[in-house]
Amino acid sequence: MTVLAPNMHPATPPTGIAAARARERLPEGELHVWVARVDDPEPGVTMLDRTERARAARFREARTGARWANAHVLTRQVLAHYTGTSPARLVIRAGRRDKPVIRRPRSARWLRFNLSHAGGLAMVVVARRAEVGIDIEAIRPLPDLLAVARRVLDDSVVRALSRVGPEESASRFFHAWVQHEARAKCLGTGLVEASDDARDPVCCFDLDVGPGYAAAVASTRPVDRIRRWHTTV
Numbered sequence: 001m002t003v004l005a006p007n008m009h010p011a012t013p014p015t016g017i018a019a020a021r022a023r024e025r026l027p028e029g030e031l032h033v034w035v036a037r038v039d040d041p042e043p044g045v046t047m048l049d050r051t052e053r054a055r056a057a058r059f060r061e062a063r064t065g066a067r068w069a070n071a072h073v074l075t076r077q078v079l080a081h082y083t084g085t086s087p088a089r090l091v092i093r094a095g096r097r098d099k100p101v102i103r104r105p106r107s108a109r110w111l112r113f114n115l116s117h118a119g120g121l122a123m124v125v126v127a128r129r130a131e132v133g134i135d136i137e138a139i140r141p142l143p144d145l146l147a148v149a150r151r152v153l154d155d156s157v158v159r160a161l162s163r164v165g166p167e168e169s170a171s172r173f174f175h176a177w178v179q180h181e182a183r184a185k186c187l188g189t190g191l192v193e194a195s196d197d198a199r200d201p202v203c204c205f206d207l208d209v210g211p212g213y214a215a216a217v218a219s220t221r222p223v224d225r226i227r228r229w230h231t232t233v
């Protein structure tokens with residue numbers, strides 16, 4: 001499997017032939033991952049629906065609200081890129097087990113996606129007719145790390161964590177955690193029930209997003225290639 005990281009900007013949704021090309025560029029077996037910084041203090045909220053705007057406005061800290069809004073603007077821009085629909089016209093709703101899905105236009109239902117955001121970064125993964133999950137976490141000290149690991153992660157991961165010092169264990173914990181959460185978000189099984197077993201039917205891959213972060217992506221179908229773009233919102 002290859003991981004490519006070209007630079008491309010989905011700022012304006014393509015229409016007609018351009019949208020068809022974007023669709024063609026996402027064949028079955030590929031995951032496209034879009035990464036963006038979400039620090040812009042003035043997000044393009046006109047792209048968001050009423051519920052999203054209300055949620056963004058509820059954050060006590062303006063910066064957190066702006067990051068949340070930017071992450072959802074990114075999601076809409078990315079989905080618009082593949083569907084040729086304008087970002088504001090996409091209807092996104094909670095589907096099975098609350099996992100967000102595209103409801104309208106109906107012709108865009110082939111496109112599956114998932115969003116994750118942490119600190120100043122957001123990531124959106126899209127795929128053709130495969131369920132996908134993504135998770136990014138900032139690596140940070142966690143006082144009750146082993147207790148959390150015991151509740152959620154596999155025994156083998158917990159044993160490995162208990163053998164290393166605090167700094168290494170934080171990094172290892174978050175790398176194991178993002179794999180676990182990406183699988184959970186992919187299948188909608190919930191964090192406790194999700195398996196860390198590499199033999200289960202979900203394919204899961206680490207994504208390198210730079211120092212200080214751990215990230216992973218998961219898919220219900222075999223993955224031939226992961227392509228990645230760094231963009232702006």
Ligand SMILES: CC(C)(COP(=O)(O)OP(=O)(O)OC[C@H]1O[C@@H](n2cnc3c(N)ncnc32)[C@H](O)[C@@H]1OP(=O)(O)O)[C@@H](O)C(=O)NCCC(=O)NCCS
Nearest residue numbers: 097098099100115116117135136184185186188189190191
């Ligand atoms: C789903 C969940 C695990 C995401 O956790 P997180 O690390 O805080 O957040 P992330 O940034 O990685 O992902 C959040 C995004 O995932 C998506 N999402 C929400 N529910 C989801 C679900 N059930 N499955 C997959 N993706 C989901 C949304 O786009 C969400 O964005 P928003 O919170 O800005 O609206 C968390 O909301 C949770 O613990 N929910 C409790 C219920 C649960 O376990 N659900 C099962 C699915 S894992």
